[in-house]
Amino acid sequence: MAPSASTNKRFLLAARPEGRAVVESDFKLDVAPVSAPGADQILLRTLFLSLDPYMRGRMSAARSYAAPVELGAVMTGEVVGEIVESRAPGFAAGDIVLAHSGWQEYAAQPAKYVERVDRSQLGDLPLSYLLGVLGMPGATAYFALDTIGRPRSGETVLISAAAGAVGQVAGQIAKLKGCRVIATAGAADKLAYVTQELGFDAGIDYKGKDAEALAAAIAAHAPAGLDVFFDNVGGVTHDAAMMNLALHARIIICGVISAYDRVGQPDIGTRWNRQLLVKRALMQGFLVSDHRARWPEFRMQMAAWLRQGRIRYREDIVDGIEAAPRAFMGLLAGANRGKMLVRVAA
Numbered sequence: 395m396a397p398s399a400s401t402n403k404r405f406l407l408a409a410r411p412e413g414r415a416v417v418e419s420d421f422k423l424d425v426a427p428v429s430a431p432g433a434d435q436i437l438l439r440t441l442f443l444s445l446d447p448y449m450r451g452r453m454s455a456a457r458s459y460a461a462p463v464e465l466g467a468v469m470t471g472e473v474v475g476e477i478v479e480s481r482a483p484g485f486a487a488g489d490i491v492l493a494h495s496g497w498q499e500y501a502a503q504p505a506k507y508v509e510r511v512d513r514s515q516l517g518d519l520p521l522s523y524l525l526g527v528l529g530m531p532g533a534t535a536y537f538a539l540d541t542i543g544r545p546r547s548g549e550t551v552l553i554s555a556a557a558g559a560v561g562q563v564a565g566q567i568a569k570l571k572g573c574r575v576i577a578t579a580g581a582a583d584k585l586a587y588v589t590q591e592l593g594f595d596a597g598i599d600y601k602g603k604d605a606e607a608l609a610a611a612i613a614a615h616a617p618a619g620l621d622v623f624f625d626n627v628g629g630v631t632h633d634a635a636m637m638n639l640a641l642h643a644r645i646i647i648c649g650v651i652s653a654y655d656r657v658g659q660p661d662i663g664t665r666w667n668r669q670l671l672v673k674r675a676l677m678q679g680f681l682v683s684d685h686r687a688r689w690p691e692f693r694m695q696m697a698a699w700l701r702q703g704r705i706r707y708r709e710d711i712v713d714g715i716e717a718a719p720r721a722f723m724g725l726l727a728g729a730n731r732g733k734m735l736v737r738v739a740a
């Protein structure tokens with residue numbers, strides 16, 4: 395199969411948003427010729443591009459667990475793509491692959507860095523799920539609960555950013571384990587979605603509340619305290635949850651999205667050492683890439699839950715690579731309704 399176009403639209407990082415929100419001019423739309431694949435490479439056409447909060451960190455030069463995107467380089471991102479040309483043994487035109495080829499319509503990639511998708515294993519589940527519930531965000535929910543949260547039947551679990559790509563899965567897994575699940579999110583319709591459609595037990599809108607008001611709202615729904623806190627956001631929500639810990643609580647530090655625009659600067663707030671001590675609580679940072687070895691187990695379990703209707707998943711899909719910057723800015727501001735994706739090609 396030949397490429398259907400000779401030009402490749404792509405977004406380059408044009409400026410680093412340091413100490414401020416991302417703006418559209420931080421990205422530059424560039425039109426380049428489609429690259430020919432070299433030896434042991436494949437040329438892919440992007441079908442879906444995943445937009446994820448971690449990309450905000452890669453736009454910054456601050457030290458992190460991964461190298462920043464260089465100025466002038468293609469914005470990083472995971473995609474589901476279709477091979478249009480292969481010069482790599484074992485890969486053929488028409489194969490579907492997962493690759494970290496970024497915000498662009500076409501990419502020549504070394505075959506050793508792409509993963510071929512076995513479509514028969516996916517069955518009738520959508521390909522886009524490989525970037526969401528069956529991919530990195532789903533794995534985050536699954537492994538963070540399995541290795542740190544360890545929710546047991548009858549326990550109370552608080553999930554922040556509960557309607558998002560990670561949060562909606564984390565809450566449903568906790569429900570499957572027999573827990574009472576409380577959600578925080580920043581919009582009434584998001585809370586209606588997780589309580590009415592996904593079966594979470596209670597929802598709290600964090601917007602406009604200081605830590606004390608939010609702590610009181612959590613306490614009203616969790617009078618015996620929180621056994622597990624799955625924190626995707628940090629900041630005020632984190633403080634409010636820390637005021638509500640049950641004995642031997644487990645706190646998953648999964649994300650700190652409230653502080654991503656201040657990356658590299660200290661996140662100043664209350665010290666919770668005493669609360670951790672008194673409650674003999676465990677607080678641990680989580681990184682999904684530490685769990686690659688158990689990925690097949692996760693995919694099999696999650697696909698089974700999806701087919702059984704025990705896990706449901708909402709996606710927020712925009713069309714065309716040109717839509718990526720605005721959709722990404724919307725994701726950071728809470729405009730997304732579920733897992734944020736760009737459908738780059740049909």
Ligand SMILES: NC(=O)c1ccc[n+]([C@@H]2O[C@H](COP(=O)([O-])OP(=O)(O)OC[C@H]3O[C@@H](n4cnc5c(N)ncnc54)[C@H](OP(=O)(O)O)[C@@H]3O)[C@@H](O)[C@H]2O)c1
Pocket residue numbers: 446447448530531534555556557558559560561578579580581584626627629631647648649650651652653680681682683725726727728729730732733734
């Ligand atoms: N550690 C890991 O391995 C790992 C892996 C994947 C994701 N993560 C982290 O998990 C978190 C969720 O990621 P996701 O992909 O599932 O994104 P998401 O929840 O689908 O989207 C991000 C959400 O964050 C919320 N948000 C934005 N600014 C906020 C603020 N100042 N305070 C509170 N909430 C805010 C918004 O929802 P509201 O309407 O509720 O404000 C927004 O919709 C992120 O922090 C991400 O970095 C970590």
